[in-house]
Amino acid sequence: MSIKGKLLVVGFGPGSFEHITARAREALQESEVIIGYNTYVDLIRDLITDQAIVRTGMTEEVSRAREAVRQAEQGKKVAVISSGDAGVYGMAGLVYEVLIEKGWTAATGVEIEIIPGISAINSCASLLGAPIMHDACTISLSDHLTPWAVIAKRVEAAASADFVIALYNPRSGRRTRQIVESQRMILEHRSADTPVGLVKSAYRDREQIIITTLGGMLDHDIGMLTTVIIGNSSTFLYDGKMITPRGYQRKYTLNSDVQALKPHQRLRNEAEPWSLNAQEDWDEGELEEEELQAKQQAQEREHVQQLERLQQQQSQQTVQQVIQQGSEQSSQQQERVQAQAQQQRYSSAAAADLAMEALQLFQGKGQLASVQPTIRQPNIVRNNIPSILEIGVAPGIANKKFTARQIGLLAELAGDEGELEYTTHHQVILRLPTDDADTVVARLKAQQLLVFPIGDVVQIKACDFCNLEKDEAIPIAEELNLRFSGLQTHKEIKVGLNGCGMACYGAVMEDVGVVYRKGGYDLFLGGKQIGRNAHAGQNVAEGIPAERIVETVELVLKEFTEKGHPGERFHKFFKRVGQIAGFTHKEHVQPVIVDAICGD
Numbered sequence: 001m002s003i004k005g006k007l008l009v010v011g012f013g014p015g016s017f018e019h020i021t022a023r024a025r026e027a028l029q030e031s032e033v034i035i036g037y038n039t040y041v042d043l044i045r046d047l048i049t050d051q052a053i054v055r056t057g058m059t060e061e062v063s064r065a066r067e068a069v070r071q072a073e074q075g076k077k078v079a080v081i082s083s084g085d086a087g088v089y090g091m092a093g094l095v096y097e098v099l100i101e102k103g104w105t106a107a108t109g110v111e112i113e114i115i116p117g118i119s120a121i122n123s124c125a126s127l128l129g130a131p132i133m134h135d136a137c138t139i140s141l142s143d144h145l146t147p148w149a150v151i152a153k154r155v156e157a158a159a160s161a162d163f164v165i166a167l168y169n170p171r172s173g174r175r176t177r178q179i180v181e182s183q184r185m186i187l188e189h190r191s192a193d194t195p196v197g198l199v200k201s202a203y204r205d206r207e208q209i210i211i212t213t214l215g216g217m218l219d220h221d222i223g224m225l226t227t228v229i230i231g232n233s234s235t236f237l238y239d240g241k242m243i244t245p246r247g248y249q250r251k252y253t254l255n256s257d258v259q260a261l262k263p264h265q266r267l268r269n270e271a272e273p274w275s276l277n278a279q280e281d282w283d284e285g286e287l288e289e290e291e292l293q294a295k296q297q298a299q300e301r302e303h304v305q306q307l308e309r310l311q312q313q314q315s316q317q318t319v320q321q322v323i324q325q326g327s328e329q330s331s332q333q334q335e336r337v338q339a340q341a342q343q344q345r346y347s348s349a350a351a352a353d354l355a356m357e358a359l360q361l362f363q364g365k366g367q368l369a370s371v372q373p374t375i376r377q378p379n380i381v382r383n384n385i386p387s388i389l390e391i392g393v394a395p396g397i398a399n400k401k402f403t404a405r406q407i408g409l410l411a412e413l414a415g416d417e418g419e420l421e422y423t424t425h426h427q428v429i430l431r432l433p434t435d436d437a438d439t440v441v442a443r444l445k446a447q448q449l450l451v452f453p454i455g456d457v458v459q460i461k462a463c464d465f466c467n468l469e470k471d472e473a474i475p476i477a478e479e480l481n482l483r484f485s486g487l488q489t490h491k492e493i494k495v496g497l498n499g500c501g502m503a504c505y506g507a508v509m510e511d512v513g514v515v516y517r518k519g520g521y522d523l524f525l526g527g528k529q530i531g532r533n534a535h536a537g538q539n540v541a542e543g544i545p546a547e548r549i550v551e552t553v554e555l556v557l558k559e560f561t562e563k564g565h566p567g568e569r570f571h572k573f574f575k576r577v578g579q580i581a582g583f584t585h586k587e588h589v590q591p592v593i594v595d596a597i598c599g600d
Contacts, residue, residue: 005072005110008079009095011086011117015043016203019123024115031079035068040081043204051079059144065091065098072110085119089140089168121166124199124227127209129241131197131229136164141171141178148178155182159189164235164244167228176567179222183214190214190233193387195242197229198222211242216388218567219455250274389437392452392459393444394427397481398474400464406447413440425461425494427452450481458487458557462497463505473499473516479550480514484557490564495553508536511570512556514549517542521549525556525583526571533588537571540583555581 008027013019028034028047035054036044056064068080082090092114099109106112125132137158143151158165165186170179192215200208200223210220214230222228235244251266252259265271269278393410395402402410410430414420418432434440441451452459462477477497484495496507501517508515513524513536521544524537544552559580564573574585 005075006077007068007072007095007110007112008077008115009086009090009092009112010079010081010115011084011088011090011092011119012040012044012081013084013118014120014123014203015083015201017046019118019203020044020047021115021117024117027113027115028079028081030077032076033068033071033078034081035064035071035078036081037064040083043083044081061091061094062098065094068095069098069102069110082117083120084123085117086114087116088119088121088138120168120199120202120227121229123202124166124197124229127199127202127207128197128211128229129238129243131195131231131235131242131244132164132166133244133246134164134232134234135162136166138166138168140168141182142169142175143178151178152181152185156185159186162189162232164232165228165230167230169224170226170228171222171567172224173572176565179228180218180567183218186230187214190230192216194233195231195235195237197242198226199229200226202227211237211240213388222567387433387435387437388431389434389440390429390431390454391437391441392423392425392427392454393430394450394452395448396450397460397462397477398465398468398471400426403447406449409443409447409449413443425459426464429454453486456489456492458484458489459492459494460485460497461494461505461507461510463499463507465499470499473497473521476514476516476521476546476549480553483550483554487557487561489557489561491567491569493557493560493570495557508539509534510537512553513537514553520544521546523549523552523583525580526574526585526588528569528571535588538574538583538586538588552581556583 008031010024010027012024012028013021025047028044028051029049031051033052033054034041034044034048037060038055038057041048041053041055054064054067064080068078072078080086080091080095082092084090086092095112099112102109104110119138121132121136121138139151139154139158140146141151155165167179167182169175170182192213194214196212196214196217198208198210198212198217198220200206200221212220217228217230229242231242231244235242237243248254251261251271261271269275272278394400395406410420410428414430414432418430421429421431423429430440432440444451460477460481462481465471465474468474477499480495480497493512494510495512495514496505496510497514497516498505498507499516501515503513503515507513508524509527509529511525511527513527515522515524520542522539523541523544525540527537528534541552559577560570560573563577564570568576574580575587578585
């Protein structure tokens, strides 16, 4: 008789040891074989003792599941690991599917245990505050296995139904448009100021937490390790936290220990008129009101007929007096009818007062309206807050020196609610809440300050030309800024210019680098400043004459603007298309570092 093996499908949570459940730890210890994606194996490395390890790369999920089943059928205890919860975009379902294909049953086949873990929606929400206190859903934007048309319908449905939405797998190196399309669909149903949380690598070493808005979320880096949590119409920000109210404020007084409604009163229909039971009562009340309105209309018709008969007998002046008198009587009669209907709907005046806030949520026949709940808390940031103006400010393209008046103006504009951030691009980022951006920009320009838009635009950067002493290339830098700065693109693209061959400002590391050298301009394309494979741009041309360099840069920017995918960075675009403005891409080769052998 063969010994049955066992499959342990383990969700180990976000990746931090303190968030791995005790059962998950036990499962890893009792297993003989651990099978998982490379990154996941590395995350639990300290919990592995003498188990055999089977590790594969991304997109090898089927091979992992089949190998796990094969080894379990040989009588081994096999742990298949997933981050988060194994049943949420994890390995649990796929393991079952592979077993089913083999005719597995619980009675005759290997034993299987699914061990739950903390899913990303929960771990990320805990870092953001309490954004999923009300109805929420998860949607994966990966269309490698699910048709995009299906995903789009789900995003549209969740947005229209006012769910809090957690987006998994929002963007990868090849999938850049899905998050853009999702934002567009959700914006059709929600304000651009809706709070959004971006959490990358929750509870791991490189954890990053950003709270932004639905309208501005694409201005931030979003990748495969990011979970995007989009609030619903009632989600608000308070002290840097996202909060989605459950609805307690509709029935309870949150700033008082003594509640107006006693416990036995809180579940009555009149205390919660938004409920289905109360809605049915509402409909019955409306039928009675309709009968009253019908009687009122009949009386009004009879009154009009009386006026017509009087019109034949009296002068126009007399008729007008009668009409005025009749209108007043009709208005008074209508008010009496409405008062009667209101009294019939709500026999308890005290309960009606308590539910007044909730009644504002209704329109028509009890349908919910898009009304924000009233939260009795101070200093809460809501969806109707002023827009946040975010702009770059600099004293010039070549000139890097602010005057005292300019600094004073920036401080005055920022005030207590705004902020100033100095960047490595020789400009200051000014952020302040205002709905009057034009006035702010006008005041800055009046002090001879340059103003730059922030976001997916062309940004022109330049060195200080050795404190303006090496000034040959300054006119080119200023012309580049005049013609291209702020040009809308699919993704932010930086054009850097160095005024001499030393290139100390690092223009060669930018998306487009221009270096003035020996009377001409060298052009570099596709630099990458950050990451393990950071590298300088490819030197595609040398000695371009001054009269042609601006035109050449324009051709590069034009192709990127016309052919780039949403969210696609320039170095990836250059690699994908293979050729820009006649310049051919060459694969960057990382240098090989060889340890030197030293000795006497």
